[in-house]
Every structure is written in structure tokens, then in C-alpha cells.
Amino acid sequence: MTDSVIMLRRNAKHVARNPTTVFNAVIFPVVIMLMFVYVLGDAFDVGENYVDYATPGIMLLAICYGLSGTSTAVSSDMTKGIINRFKVMDVSRGAVLTGHVTTTIATNLIAVAAVVGTAFALGFRSSGGFLDWLGVLGLVLLTSFATAWLTVALGLAAKTVEAAGIATVPLIMLPFFSSAIVPADKMGPGIKQFAEYQPFTPIIETLRGLLDGTPQTGDAIAAVAWCAGIALVGYLWATATFKKRA
Amino acid sequence: MTTPAIEVSGLRKAFGDKVVLEGIDLTVAAGTVFSLLGPNGAGKTTTVNVLTTLIRPDGGTVRVAGHDLAAEPKAVRAAIGVTGQFAAVDELLTGQENLQLMVELNRAAHGKQLIAGLLERFELEEPAQKLVATYSGGQRRKLDLAMTLVGNPRIIFLDEPTTGLDPRSRRTMWTIIRELLAEGVTIFLTTQYLEEADQLADRIAVLDQGRLVAQGTPDELKRQIPGGHVRLRFTGPGDLEAAARLLTGGVRDDETLTLRVPGDGGTESLRILLNQLHDNAIHTEDVTVHTPDLDDVFLALTGRPNVEEVAK
Numbered sequence: 001m002t003d004s005v006i007m008l009r010r011n012a013k014h015v016a017r018n019p020t021t022v023f024n025a026v027i028f029p030v031v032i033m034l035m036f037v038y039v040l041g042d043a044f045d046v047g048e049n050y051v052d053y054a055t056p057g058i059m060l061l062a063i064c065y066g067l068s069g070t071s072t073a074v075s076s077d078m079t080k081g082i083i084n085r086f087k088v089m090d091v092s093r094g095a096v097l098t099g100h101v102t103t104t105i106a107t108n109l110i111a112v113a114a115v116v117g118t119a120f121a122l123g124f125r126s127s128g129g130f131l132d133w134l135g136v137l138g139l140v141l142l143t144s145f146a147t148a149w150l151t152v153a154l155g156l157a158a159k160t161v162e163a164a165g166i167a168t169v170p171l172i173m174l175p176f177f178s179s180a181i182v183p184a185d186k187m188g189p190g191i192k193q194f195a196e197y198q199p200f201t202p203i204i205e206t207l208r209g210l211l212d213g214t215p216q217t218g219d220a221i222a223a224v225a226w227c228a229g230i231a232l233v234g235y236l237w238a239t240a241t242f243k244k245r246a
Numbered sequence: 247m248t249t250p251a252i253e254v255s256g257l258r259k260a261f262g263d264k265v266v267l268e269g270i271d272l273t274v275a276a277g278t279v280f281s282l283l284g285p286n287g288a289g290k291t292t293t294v295n296v297l298t299t300l301i302r303p304d305g306g307t308v309r310v311a312g313h314d315l316a317a318e319p320k321a322v323r324a325a326i327g328v329t330g331q332f333a334a335v336d337e338l339l340t341g342q343e344n345l346q347l348m349v350e351l352n353r354a355a356h357g358k359q360l361i362a363g364l365l366e367r368f369e370l371e372e373p374a375q376k377l378v379a380t381y382s383g384g385q386r387r388k389l390d391l392a393m394t395l396v397g398n399p400r401i402i403f404l405d406e407p408t409t410g411l412d413p414r415s416r417r418t419m420w421t422i423i424r425e426l427l428a429e430g431v432t433i434f435l436t437t438q439y440l441e442e443a444d445q446l447a448d449r450i451a452v453l454d455q456g457r458l459v460a461q462g463t464p465d466e467l468k469r470q471i472p473g474g475h476v477r478l479r480f481t482g483p484g485d486l487e488a489a490a491r492l493l494t495g496g497v498r499d500d501e502t503l504t505l506r507v508p509g510d511g512g513t514e515s516l517r518i519l520l521n522q523l524h525d526n527a528i529h530t531e532d533v534t535v536h537t538p539d540l541d542d543v544f545l546a547l548t549g550r551p552n553v554e555e556v557a558k
Binding site for chain 1: 324333338377
């Protein structure tokens with residue numbers, strides 16, 4: 001067994017044993033789905049069946065909600081003595097961090113699957129073919145990978161576990177200021193431009209296109225570029241911070 | 247002569263403007279307990295962090311287990327184990343799972359027997375299946391040390407292993423440290439408790455504000471300060487007067503009716519002293535023996551009382 005696999009199993013136990021993490025990461029996105037589609041959905045006029053409109057956005061929201069657990073878990077490792085033990089034991093330095101990243105991705109996949117399952121139960125219909133769905137899976141994985149590295153960096157940079165939890169709030173709020181819930185052109189001035197140009201909008205639009213079976217190349221390129229950029233910044237920031245902190 | 251377990255020469259470390267270690271030299275013979283003694287903020291933890299490869303020194307050379315710290319950190323890490331001041335345990339795993347994690351990361355053979363043996367030795371069988379978050383301070387420290395032992399280290403660093411523990415847990419920890427020593431393990435122990443260093447250490451170095459102010463065996467350190475004395479208190483001035491004439495070299499204090507006589511407080515010399523008084527019909531109210539302890543050493547070396555001891 002490699003160090004990374006050992007660390008992944010350790011982190012997976014942490015997630016499974018922490019009811020707050022399970023609730024935030026998996027149950028809350030499903031609750032949001034029910035709230036917006038089942039409770040409020042009929043009030044939104046988006047030009048199509050609301051569940052079809054909202055599903056891609058809530059898939060992204062599910063990824064973001066899984067992140068707060070990651071930053072606090074990373075911070076908790078760093079602020080308690082255990083990280084020094086791993087360092088002195090010569091556990092591969094990457095393994096500690098990749099353990100957190102892979103755990104986050106696994107949690108995110110479960111949450112997205114739960115959201116999609118709920119969507120189908122609420123009448124969601126997809127015109128996407130097998131390749132489109134493969135594209136959906138790929139983009140979900142890529143987004144999860146990128147935001148997980150950024151979150152690991154936030155967790156490492158935070159001085160306390162509490163600060164680490166707060167650091168992910170912007171990431172959790174960001175989907176609401178995108179085309180996730182309603183189209184950007186229905187928002188007020190300022191917010192509208194922000195929503196159009198922020199990274200989550202092209203990701204959501206790409207997911208939406210793929211699920212409709214009508215993917216747009218422009219959105220897809222922007223989405224992949226944003227993910228690659230976020231992943232790179234997150235990775236470099238995380239590894240640099242990890243080295244600096246004794 | 248075998249290679250020393252730890253050799254440190256001219257070790258310096260500063261954090262920004264704050265100089266924490268100002269040229270530390272020390273040698274720890276293999277198979278002994280070396281205690282670094284000092285108050286909070288003296289630089290004990292920094293020393294441990296440097297010697298265990300966690301932080302880089304600014305200057306000086308360090309060899310641990312025969313390996314140069316800067317050139318072969320991996321070889322150093324393979325030989326050592328560390329139990330820090332804050333228990334390095336995983337709170338969201340059970341005690342058993344914490345040990346299992348160490349077995350996996352160490353690729354240790356016969357993991358099951360090893361874990362069962364450690365749980366028994368550290369009296370952790372009963373809470374083994376409970377999450378460590380529910381453990382007492384003493385149980386955490388024991389689990390922490392048990393986790394360190396999974397890697398079978400030849401040199402163990404214990405950074406204030408008993409700080410904050412109740413007296414019973416402290417005794418248990420001391421017993422375990424003595425057992426490890428009997429197995430041939432070298433122990434580098436930091437402590438702010440003078441009694442602990444006295445009880446366990448073969449050699450003690452006193453660290454104060456980043457400098458070693460004294461080094462030696464506990465007895466050597468005690469000899470560095472004026473010897474012990476016996477304090478005799480009398481019922482009246484007549485007895486004091488008679489005793490002072492009999493025991494020349496004593497320091498008398500008429501106000502408290504006491505006489506301070508130099509002496510090591512051994513039973514034989516004490517018996518002779520008391521017999522002398524008895525034979526001369528001098529009555530003593532009480533007798534107290536004062537051997538120099540490490541508190542006296544600390545005071546004599548630094549000109550200040552040990553802060554923690556005063557606060558305790």
C-alpha cells in the first residue's frame with residue numbers, strides 16, 4: 001500500500017465519522033435541490049422545465065459544499081501534532097495532501113450522484129448521449145480536483161481550524177452569483193457582469209450543454225482553462241505553504 | 247568507544263530577530279537518558295525540532311545515530327521516534343486504528359501482534375476501540391508513545407512527556423521510560439520538572455534562554471553548589487549556646503534558636519551528630535536535613551528561581 005492510499009483511507013474514515021461533514025457535503029446539496037426545484041421551482045421563469053435548468057448548477061453547488069470539510073480537516077492536521085509525526089516518519093509529503101484531495105473528490109462524486117439521482121426523481125430529463133455524460137463526469141472530476149487543491153491551500157494557510165472553515169465560505173457562495181439558480185442576464189447591474197465572467201458560469205454552462213446534448217466549445221474551453229488555472233494556483237500555493245509550516 | 251547517539255556542536259537557531267538557540271554543544275551516549283532541563287521558552291522544543299529534522303538550524307553541526315542531519319535527513323528519520331509536547335494522535339480514529347495507521351506507514355511486520363502487545367503494555371486495551379477524542383490526557387500520551395514505538399526507533403525524543411499529567415500517569419510514564427532504557431534505547435528527554443530529570447537522566451543539561459548553563463550527571467550538578475547542611479533547632483538559648491560551642495563551624499541564628507551545621511545528611515554522620523548532642527545533654531527541638539536539590543542548582547546557575555517550580 002502506498003502512503004497516499006493509507007492517507008486516503010484515514011481521511012475517508014474521518015469524513016464518514018463526522019456527521020457535520022456528511023451533512024454539508026452530501027445531504028445539504030440534496031436539500032438545496034428539493035428547496036429550489038420542488039418548493040420554489042414553479043416561481044422561476046427560465047424558459048424551460050426548472051429542474052432541467054437547475055440540475056447542472058446544483059451539481060456544482062454540491063462540489064462546493066463538500067469543500068468546507070476539507071479545509072478544516074487539513075487545518076486540523078496542521079495545527080495538531082500529527083503532521084509532525086508524519087514528517088518525522090518520512091511519510092511522503094505529497095501523500096498527506098493528495099490524501100485530502102482524493103478524499104474530497106470521492107465525497108464530491110457521491111454528492112453529485114445524490115443530486116443527479118434526486119433530479120431524476122423530480123422529473124429531470126437529459127438529451128445527452130453516452131459521450132456527453134462522460135464529458136459531464138470528466139468536468140465534475142476536473143472541477144472537484146481544482147477546487148480541492150485550492151481548498152487544501154486555504155486550509156494550510158489558515159492559522160486556526162475556525163479560520164479554515166470560514167475561508168471556504170466565498171467558494172460556497174460563489175455558485176449563487178453564477179448562472180446556477182437563475183440566468184445571469186436576469187440579475188441586477190454589476191452582479192450580472194460578475195456572474196457572466198466568474199469561473200463557475202462557464203463550468204455550469206458546459207455541464208448544461210452536455211446534459212442537453214448540445215455542448216458549446218467556447219464554454220468548454222473556458223471551463224477547462226479555469227479549472228486548470230485554479231488547480232495550478234491551488235497546487236503551488238498548497239505545496240509552498242506546506243513546506244513553510246514546520 | 248561506540249558512536250554517540252547524538253552529537254551537537256555550535257547549534258544556533260533564530261526566528262527572525264529572536265535568537266532561540268545560541269550555540270548549543272552536547273553529546274548523548276548511546277543507551278542513556280539525556281535530559282534537557284529548562285523553563286518554558288528556554289528553547290527545549292526548538293532543540294527537539296531541529297534534532298528531529300523538523301526545522302533547519304541556522305548554524306552548527308548535528309549528528310544523530312551517526313548520520314549528519316543536513317546531509318542525510320532520511321537516515322536520521324529512520325532511526326528516531328518523537329513524542330511531542332502535544333500528543334500527535336488522530337482524534338477521529340480509535341486507539342487501535344491509530345496504531346494500525348503507524349503499522350501501515352512503517353510497513354511493520356506482524357502488525358496484529360505488535361498492536362496487541364503495545365495496547366497491553368500501555369494499559370490501553372480497554373479504550374482501544376474508542377475514538378481517541380474521548381481519551382484522558384494520560385491515555386493520549388501513552389498512545390502517542392506507543393505509536394512512536396511501532397517504528398522500533400533506537401533513539402526516542404520525548405518533549406515534555408509528563409507536562410500536565412497527574413502524578414500516577416507521570417509514574418507510569420517514568421516506568422515506561424526506564425523499560426525502554428533497559429532495552430537499549432537512547433532517550434532525549436526535555437522537561438521543566440527538576441525531579442523528573444533527577445529521577446531519570448544519566449546526564450542533564452540545563453538550558454536557559456538558548457544557552458546551556460551547565461551539563462553533567464545529576465550528582466555533578468548538585469556538587470556545583472555549596473553542600474548540604476543540617477539545621478538544628480533548640481528549645482532555649484542555653485542549648486543553642488552549648489551546641490554552638492560543641493559544633494564549631496556551625497552558623498548560629500539566635501533569633502530562631504537554630505544552628506546550621508555543614509553535613510551531607512547521611513544517616514551515619516547524622517547519627518554521630520545526634521549522639522554528640524545527646525552525650526552533652528543538649529536538647530534539640532527538631533532536626534531538618536537540607537541536601538541541595540536541582541532547584542538550588544537552577545538558582546545558583548541562573549541567578550533566578552525556576553519559574554515553573556515557583557508557580558507549581
